[in-house]
Amino acid sequence: HFVGGSAGGHLALLGAYKLRQNHSNVRSVFNLYGVTDWTDPKFLSCKDQGESTSYQGGLAYVLANRSCAQEALEAISPLYQVTSASPLTVTFHGTLDSLVPFHQAKRLHDKLDEVGVRNVLVPVETYDHVPEIGYHGIPAQMHRYIFERILALEDWG
Numbered sequence: 001h002f003v004g005g006s007a008g009g010h011l012a013l014l015g016a017y018k019l020r021q022n023h024s025n026v027r028s029v030f031n032l033y034g035v036t037d038w039t040d041p042k043f044l045s046c047k048d049q050g051e052s053t054s055y056q057g058g059l060a061y062v063l064a065n066r067s068c069a070q071e072a073l074e075a076i077s078p079l080y081q082v083t084s085a086s087p088l089t090v091t092f093h094g095t096l097d098s099l100v101p102f103h104q105a106k107r108l109h110d111k112l113d114e115v116g117v118r119n120v121l122v123p124v125e126t127y128d129h130v131p132e133i134g135y136h137g138i139p140a141q142m143h144r145y146i147f148e149r150i151l152a153l154e155d156w157g
Contacts, residue, residue: 005034009031016087034091037077038063048061091109124142
């Protein structure tokens with residue numbers, strides 16, 4: 001089971017999907033507001049900034065192995081790694097996320113539906129990035145409940 005938030009959500013999705021393409025036994029991935037599409041023109045740009053991983057374009061460039069080519073950005077985008085073999089995927093994402101746009105989560109789950117992968121998108125209405133911050137808040141309780149339900153599943157399909 002892979003789980004991660006923000007950059008970790010992106011890495012959890014990417015790792016789980018890539019490993020399942022190689023017939024690993026990854027059973028599920030719980031994505032907490034992670035980037036799903038580095039090619040998204042409504043998201044961060046990509047440009048050569050040397051070693052900088054700033055949000056002004058350097059991060060995408062460094063992650064894509066020093067390239068802004070479409071193929072390089074697709075290679076680091078979980079959206080483009082989805083296959084019918086992808087594991088059960090749950091995404092928890094604030095609808096007013098000011099860092100990673102909510103529409104990225106929606107596009108990922110539409111793609112998972114398209115290829116028949118079991119998945120759930122949990123929109124956290126009116127919340128920004130990291131909606132579960134604070135242990136006692138409602139989103140934090142939702143987060144824990146969902147994660148416990150994933151781990152308790154008997155049929156991973």
